[in-house]
Each structure stands twice: as C-alpha cells, then as structure tokens.
Amino acid sequence: MEKSLHKNGSRPTDNKGDFDEFCSIETNVADGFKMAAVGDLLYGRPVTKGYYPGLDEVLNVFQGSDVVFGNLETNILDVTSKGCPQAEYGGAYLISVPEVGPDLSAMGFNIVSRANNHTLDWGVEGLRETSRALTSNGIVHAGAGENLAQAGGARFLETPRGRVALVSFAATFEPMARACDPAGEAPGRPGLNPLRLARSVVVSSEMLERLREVREALPWYAPPPKEASRVTIQWPFGEVVFQAGEKPGYSFEPNARDVDNILRNLRQGKQFSDFCIATNHGHEPGEFSREPADYEQAFARKLIDAGADVYINHGPHHIRGIEIYKGRPIFYALGNFFNQDLRSPVGADMFDAHEKDPRLDTDAEVSAHEMAVGYPSAEGFLPLRDAEFYESVISVSRFENNRLAEIKLYPIELRRTSRFANRGVPRLAPAPQGYAILERLQALSEPFGTKVEINNGVAIIRLQPSPAQPE
Missing domain, CATH: 3.60.21.10 (Metallo-dependent phosphatases)
Structure with missing residues (x-):
C-alpha cells in the first residue's frame, strides 16, 4: 500500500541511507x-x-x-x-x-x-x-x-x-x-x-602513602571507601586529589x-x-x-x-x-x-594583587609589574615576560x-x-x-x-x- 503524503506534500521514508545523508x-x-x-x-x-x-x-x-x-x-x-x-x-x-x-x-x-x-x-x-x-x-x-x-x-x-x-x-x-541553562522558574x-576538568596531582607511590598518613591524622577524618591509587584531602573550600604515577605532575579528567x-x-x-x-x-x-x-x-x-x-x-x-x-x-x-601589555583602565583588585596604590601608581606601572612577575594563579605568579x-x-x-x-x-x-x-x-x-x-x-x-x-x-x-x- 502506498504511503500517504505529509502535510507539506513530501513522502515519509524509513530509508536510513537518506537520514545519514541529511545528517x-x-x-x-x-x-x-x-x-x-x-x-x-x-x-x-x-x-x-x-x-x-x-x-x-x-x-x-x-x-x-x-x-x-x-x-x-x-x-x-x-x-x-x-x-x-x-x-x-x-x-x-x-x-x-x-x-x-x-x-x-x-x-x-x-x-x-x-x-x-x-x-x-x-x-x-x-x-x-x-x-x-x-x-x-x-x-x-x-x-x-x-x-x-x-x-x-x-x-x-x-x-x-x-x-x-x-x-x-x-x-x-x-x-x-x-x-x-534555565531550570524551572530559574532563568x-x-x-x-x-569544559570542566577534574585535576589530580600525580606523585610517586611512596609519596602517596605519606599523604595517606597525613590525611588519616587530620581531625574529623572519615575513612572513605578504600582508594588504592589515590588520596583525597579536604580543604576548607574544596579538595585536592593525589594519585600515584611514574612522573610527578598533573592529570586531568574532563x-x-x-x-x-x-x-x-x-x-x-x-x-x-x-x-x-x-x-x-x-x-x-x-x-x-x-x-x-x-x-x-x-x-x-x-x-x-x-x-x-x-x-x-x-x-x-x-x-x-x-x-x-x-x-x-x-x-x-x-x-x-x-x-x-598596556591596558587601561585597571580594576582596584589588580592594584591590590600587585601591591600598588591607584593614588600613586599608574595603570601602566601595574601592567608592567604583571608582565615582570606574572599574574596570580593557583600555582602562584605565572611569569609572562x-x-x-x-x-x-x-x-x-x-x-x-x-x-x-x-x-x-x-x-x-x-x-x-x-x-x-x-x-x-x-x-x-x-x-x-x-x-x-x-x-x-x-x-x-x-x-x-x-x-x-x-x-x-x-x-x-x-x-x-x-x-x-x-x-
């Protein structure tokens, strides 16, 4: 039996090849x-x-x-x-x-x-x-x-x-x-x-065991399920995850x-x-x-x-x-x-970060200091010069x-x-x-x-x- 037409006059199809071509x-x-x-x-x-x-x-x-x-x-x-x-x-x-x-x-x-x-x-x-x-x-x-x-x-x-x-x-x-995105009434x-990344610090197996000892000595420590290859240490505003590896550094999981x-x-x-x-x-x-x-x-x-x-x-x-x-x-x-390097204006927080005073120092002097010593980050100041x-x-x-x-x-x-x-x-x-x-x-x-x-x-x-x- 012949398939009926769609409202727009086209014929429906179940041909997967057509779908693959369109997409x-x-x-x-x-x-x-x-x-x-x-x-x-x-x-x-x-x-x-x-x-x-x-x-x-x-x-x-x-x-x-x-x-x-x-x-x-x-x-x-x-x-x-x-x-x-x-x-x-x-x-x-x-x-x-x-x-x-x-x-x-x-x-x-x-x-x-x-x-x-x-x-x-x-x-x-x-x-x-x-x-x-x-x-x-x-x-x-x-x-x-x-x-x-x-x-x-x-x-x-x-x-x-x-x-x-x-x-x-x-x-x-x-x-x-x-x-x-919106959720219910919340816009x-x-x-x-x-692209959020979960970061782990990679250390040797020996260092990991010492970190495990440190974690277990901390107050309010609640033993988690056994983690043979990693140690998680809670800080006031988050956590640091350590894992064993051959080369010290950082590992990321998207x-x-x-x-x-x-x-x-x-x-x-x-x-x-x-x-x-x-x-x-x-x-x-x-x-x-x-x-x-x-x-x-x-x-x-x-x-x-x-x-x-x-x-x-x-x-x-x-x-x-x-x-x-x-x-x-x-x-x-x-x-x-x-x-x-020359950016203006510069926010007050950046003056503070570089120990400068907007009443005495110029925007250029703050930017020059940033390029000389780096900008603040989780790893300290990152040099950009x-x-x-x-x-x-x-x-x-x-x-x-x-x-x-x-x-x-x-x-x-x-x-x-x-x-x-x-x-x-x-x-x-x-x-x-x-x-x-x-x-x-x-x-x-x-x-x-x-x-x-x-x-x-x-x-x-x-x-x-x-x-x-x-x-």
Whole structure:
C-alpha cells in the first residue's frame, strides 16, 4: 500500500541511507579552501592606522584565506558607560576600546572564539558589549552567550568555498564565568561554554602513602571507601586529589556532561555547515609546559571523529606541537598573535594583587609589574615576560578534495624589545629568530609523528594528496 503524503506534500521514508545523508558530518568545501589561524588576541588598542612597521607584511599572510581565526582574549567596551571590573577575574583585567571592533575587521579577522578566562572580567555588560562590537563589524563569534545553549551553540560564517561552523569552549576559566541553562522558574545564566576538568596531582607511590598518613591524622577524618591509587584531602573550600604515577605532575579528567554537550553542538554545527572548527582555551597543565595536558590528545581526536575539521587550542601563550589525525590538524597551542601589555583602565583588585596604590601608581606601572612577575594563579605568579610569550606562528591550512593538503607556518615576533606602549604587535620574525621559532615547533611536533620542513623562513607540513572524490 502506498504511503500517504505529509502535510507539506513530501513522502515519509524509513530509508536510513537518506537520514545519514541529511545528517552527514562529511567535509564539503571547494578545492583551495584556506584557513588562517592564530592564537590569543591580547589586544587593547587599534593598530591598522598606527605606526607599526612590518604589520602589513603579517596581514598579507591572511590574503586569499577564506577563514581568518583568532581567540579574542579581551572585552571590547567603553567602560565609562558599561561594565565594571569583577571581583573574580582572569588574572588581569583585559579590556579594549570600541575602535578595536572595526580594526579587527580591517585586519581580515572574520571569526573569533570568545570562551576564555577573561570572558567576564568586566561582567555581563562587558560580555554583551563585546558581542555587539563584533556583530556590528561582521565578525562571527562563538563561546559566550546569555545561557549555556547560546554559549555552546555553533556559529556560522558564509564563505565562497563553503559554510564554516565554529564551536568554542574553555577548559581554563573562572568558576563564576560558566554559563547555565534555565531550570524551572530559574532563568539561565550568561557566561561561557565550559569544559570542566577534574585535576589530580600525580606523585610517586611512596609519596602517596605519606599523604595517606597525613590525611588519616587530620581531625574529623572519615575513612572513605578504600582508594588504592589515590588520596583525597579536604580543604576548607574544596579538595585536592593525589594519585600515584611514574612522573610527578598533573592529570586531568574532563567532565562527562560538558563533553557530551560539546560533542552534540559540534555534531550539529557540522551537520549545518561544510567545515567545522573546534576551539579550546586551555592553559593546562600550565604555562610552564610545552606539552599538552594528558587528557587533550584523546579529547581532540574524539572531536575530529565527531566531525571537526580542525582542533585549535590557545591559552598557554607559547607554541606547542602539531598533530595530524585522520588528515585533520590538531594545533595544541598557537601562542600569541597580539600581546599588548598596556591596558587601561585597571580594576582596584589588580592594584591590590600587585601591591600598588591607584593614588600613586599608574595603570601602566601595574601592567608592567604583571608582565615582570606574572599574574596570580593557583600555582602562584605565572611569569609572562619570557621571550617565548612574544614569539609565535601564523598557520595557513589548505584543503584539496576535502582533505588537508598542507599547512604553512610563518614565524612572528611581537616587538618584545619595543617601548612599553608599542610592544605586543606582530611582525614577521627576522631570519635567525624565525628559524629558532620554527625549529622549536619542529621539535615539539616530532613526538606526534608530524614532519615539519623548514624552507626559506617558512615551515611546511605536507600531506599526500587524497584521490579525487567521486562525482
């Protein structure tokens, strides 16, 4: 018996093949599709109309790219009318003047991530003003919103070679910055799309046994179920978990609910697009490490299996290695593209943290002290003055037959030796410095089996061309 028509005139089907085709997560871009990607945009003042010799050569690298991506690690607002510095902030109050919106667009950026540890430095108003500034200048942004569904959802960029989706989330963030959805009569909470990580401190078996003795000697100790491989010590505002391992350090376990939420949004983003970017702001295990956190490789691969065409991590403020997985790039850290040290205004809490007095000291002096000694964190003060924080790369990935064909990597340096007001703006690195940057990237990528060639001041990762797709 013939099936009846739906109200819209179409015929129902139980053909699973049709369903799979409609919900495909296959890549579908035109040959020659290019994605330029950089790391953190620590960016406070417009630069395109200023005097920054060599900036034009950097921006020329973006020419011909369908996508120009970066992580916007700042807030764009006029603080005299909107927003205020929050008691809980990401280590420094990152703020940019409203002119930064059109300046980003003029440089070629057309898509940025928003989820990071500075998303709510200036409160909900700062988040909203930043969204308005980006949208009004035609820049697609993801990772922050009025609730978790908005912060986690994919956002889309139309390009002549295909529609691009971006899913942005953060593993490093302040606890109060996490967005949530409505529950009953309780409204949703504005914030960022989180990837919560449970951190354990890895110690030797001998040290673990000594810690077990310490825990059992503490008052009000209630023996938990036997934990042969870990010890949990309760502190007034949380707990510290220790586990046995071969190498002292840190171990991380992603929150299963957050992972499921990210995977769902990623899958939907790819179903609605031709190319999908997954981007994470993760400092872990810390700025001290040139290696990614122990959870990250398996997690990045899981995202690519779910449909991501590229995984980009940013946050450590220096470069880490590159892996190619199933013909897709995994950038474990792309460093800084901007690192402008001069930020103003500065919240009172930051003056206190650096033992400065706003009646005597200037905003620049607070920022200079931050760069000299670092910003406060759970590990103490993290130094930000090292040369590697002012050295990075621009990556340009080219796709043919819906597969990665090559990645070109252009070394840049951010004027570390310039006067304070002009520091942190990129230019192509001079030959000796550029070669050292690329050699470092080459060595960091080797453990992932990635071959990085260096030729005429540019690094190239070449892949074997894929056979043409059938018509």
